[in-house]
Structures are given as structure tokens and as C-alpha cells.
Amino acid sequence: MSVPHRDDFGARIGMWLFLFTEMMLFGGLFLLYSAYRSMHPLEFHAASEELNVVLGVFNTLVLLTSSWTLALSLTAVEKGETRLAKGLLAATILLGVVFLVDKGFEWSAEFRHGIYPNGPELLKRAPGEVLFFGLYFTMTGLHGLHVLAGMTLLSVALLKLAQGEVKLGNSVFLENIGLYWHLVDVIWIFLLPLFYLAA
Amino acid sequence: MTMDTSHPPAEPASYQTITTVWAALLVLTGLLVAASGVSPFWAVAAMLTLTPLKAGLVLYYFMHLKYEGPLIKGMVAIALTTLVIFIGMMFLDLAFR
Numbered sequence: 078m079s080v081p082h083r084d085d086f087g088a089r090i091g092m093w094l095f096l097f098t099e100m101m102l103f104g105g106l107f108l109l110y111s112a113y114r115s116m117h118p119l120e121f122h123a124a125s126e127e128l129n130v131v132l133g134v135f136n137t138l139v140l141l142t143s144s145w146t147l148a149l150s151l152t153a154v155e156k157g158e159t160r161l162a163k164g165l166l167a168a169t170i171l172l173g174v175v176f177l178v179d180k181g182f183e184w185s186a187e188f189r190h191g192i193y194p195n196g197p198e199l200l201k202r203a204p205g206e207v208l209f210f211g212l213y214f215t216m217t218g219l220h221g222l223h224v225l226a227g228m229t230l231l232s233v234a235l236l237k238l239a240q241g242e243v244k245l246g247n248s249v250f251l252e253n254i255g256l257y258w259h260l261v262d263v264i265w266i267f268l269l270p271l272f273y274l275a276a
Numbered sequence: 277m278t279m280d281t282s283h284p285p286a287e288p289a290s291y292q293t294i295t296t297v298w299a300a301l302l303v304l305t306g307l308l309v310a311a312s313g314v315s316p317f318w319a320v321a322a323m324l325t326l327t328p329l330k331a332g333l334v335l336y337y338f339m340h341l342k343y344e345g346p347l348i349k350g351m352v353a354i355a356l357t358t359l360v361i362f363i364g365m366m367f368l369d370l371a372f373r
Contacts, residue, residue: 093348097355104359108366115370130309137305145298148289148338155288252340259338263331269305270323274312 085249092253096260099223103264106216110271113208120205125275127192128213132183133273136176137265143172144262147231147255157245159238166235166251169258173228180221184214213272220268223261230254289337297337304330 114121150165191198192210199210234251237243243251304326311322336342341349 089344090348090351093351097351100355100359104362108362111363112366112370134305134309138302141298141301141305144301144334144338145294148294148298149291152288152291152294256339259334262338263334266330266334267327270308270312270319270327274309274319274323 083247085252088249088253089256092256096256099260099264103216103219103267106212106219107267107271110212110216113205113212114275117203117205117208120203121209122276124202124206124209124213125272128273128276129183129186130273132179133269136179137269139172139176139179140262140265143169143176144259146172147258151248151251151255154238154243154245154248154251159244163235163238166231166238170228170231170235173224173231176224177221177228180217216268217272220261220264223264227254227258227261230257289340289343293337297333301330301333304333 146165147169150162150169153159153162153165187193188196193199194211194214199207202210231254234243234254237250308322308326308330311326312319335352341352
């Protein structure tokens with residue numbers, strides 16, 4: 078009988094290589110932000126004042142807590158505490174939903190004020206403010222898509238955990254999804270001061 | 277038959293370690309927000325120190341770099357160094373324009 082091929086270390090290397098492309102993707106956008114901010118410091122400052130700091134900080138706490146529950150969930154799997162792991166993983170997905178709902182409230186308030194790409198109110202502003210909001214919607218939007226993708230993958234992991242495919246001694250799938258989710262958290266850690274605290 | 281090259285971490289990160297790191301991340305976020313309200317100098321100083329520290333904690337503990345061998349650690353170091361070189365080159369370009 079043949080043993081199915083398994084290479085956890087290779088799987089982790091593959092995931093890290095993918096994460097490097099993600100780092101370069103967001104890294105490029107951070108470079109763009111830095112360049113435009115150094116050209117339009119006052120406009121960036123003024124535009125940042127209009128963002129809702131409370132919602133931004135709340136979302137930071139939500140995402141940090143989701144990273145905590147996910148890391149706990151992986152440890153629970155590795156200790157064979159499957160029931161606890163499932164609960165923690167479900168909590169992580171729920172926190173992802175809270176993050177996106179909060180983001181939805183934030184964006185819809187901005188849309189109502191005419192602040193969106195090519196929006197009537199935004200086009201009356203100075204070029205630096207248009208650039209700030211363009212970057213804000215692009216970067217938080219791209220980040221939001223990553224949260225959505227992460228939640229989808231976490232749901233698959235939860236299913237695999239329930240079916241016994243992810244278990245003690247075979248947890249690399251959850252581990253790799255965890256790496257992805259934590260990187261999405263790291264990106265938000267940088268987005269918070271650059272957009273919400275720049276005022 | 278194939279060789280099993282799985283290398284799970286020798287010991288999973290303990291609940292206590294993970295919770296301590298989470299608490300530290302919350303405290304650092306609080307400090308970052310507080311510093312941003314003090315003065316522009318403190319806002320920038322906090323952003324340049326506390327933000328990479330927070331990212332480092334997530335990478336080291338939650339992303340298990342602490343428990344990885346030299347290969348993955350080295351790969352991450354090369355990727356981050358590349359990014360830092362790009363950032364440095366961009367600021368040089370801006371400064372001498």
C-alpha cells in the first residue's frame with residue numbers, strides 16, 4: 078500500500094513564497110503612499126482628519142483579536158483539543174465578518190458625503206486629497222478583499238477540521254491559512270497609522 | 277512509499293504565550309493611538325517604532341517564525357531586506373529630486 082505523499086515543510090515554504098508576492102503587492106502601494114505623502118503633506122493631513130479614527134481603531138482591535146483566536150485554534154489542534162479548536166476558528170471567522178461590516182459602515186458614510194473615486198465632492202478637493210482618498214479606497218479595498226478570501230479559506234479549514242482531515246499531527250492546512258490571515262493582519266497594522274492616524 | 281518530510285513545530289506555541297502577545301499588541305495599539313494625539317513628532321516616532329514592533333510580534337509568534345528553521349527565517353529576511361531596499365531607494369530618489 079502506498080503512503081500518500083506529504084510534505085508539510087514544502088507546503089509551508091510554498092505558502093511563504095506566496096506571502097512574499099503579497100508583501101511586494103502591498104509594499105508597492107505603501108511606496109506610492111509615501112511618495113505622494115511627501116509631495117502633498119498638508120493635503121494628506123487634512124484628508125486624514127475626515128476618516129473615522131474610532132472605527133479604524135475598533136477594526137484594528139477586531140483583527141488583532143481574530144489573529145489571537147486563530148493562533149489559539151492552531152495550538153488547540155496541535156494539542157488534540159478539536160472541539161475548542163472549532164469554536165476558536167468559528168470565532169475568527171465571525172470577527173472577520175465584524176471587520177467587514179464595520180468597514181461597510183465606514184465606506185457607506187463616506188459615499189453619502191460624495192467621497193468616493195471620481196465622486197462629486199472629492200473632485201472639488203485639492204489634488205493631494207484626491208490622491209489620499211484614491212489610495213485609501215484602493216488599499217483598504219484590496220485589504221478587504223483579502224479579508225474576504227481569508228474568511229472563505231478559514232471556512233474550508235473549519236469544514237476540514239469538522240471532517241477530521243485537519244487534526245492532531247496533520248494541521249499544515251490550517252497552519253498555512255493562518256499564515257495568510259496573520260499577514261492580512263500585519264498589513265492592517267501598517268494601514269492604521271498611515272490612514273487613520275496621519276492627522 | 278514516499279518519505280515523510282513533515283516538520284511540525286516541536287512544541288505548539290502555548291495558550292499563555294499567544295495570549296501574552298495578543299495583550300502586548302493591544303497595549304502597543306493603545307500607545308500608538310495615544311502618541312498620535314500628542315504632537316506630530318511623537319506621532320511619527322510612534323509610527324516608525326511601534327508599528328514595525330507590532331508587525332514583528334505577529335510574524336515571530338503568530339506566524340511561527342520563532343519555531344522555524346534557518347531556511348524559512350532566511351527567506352523572510354531576504355524578502356524584507358528587498359522591501360527595505362526599495363523603500364530606501366524611493367526616499368533617496370525623493371530627497372535628491
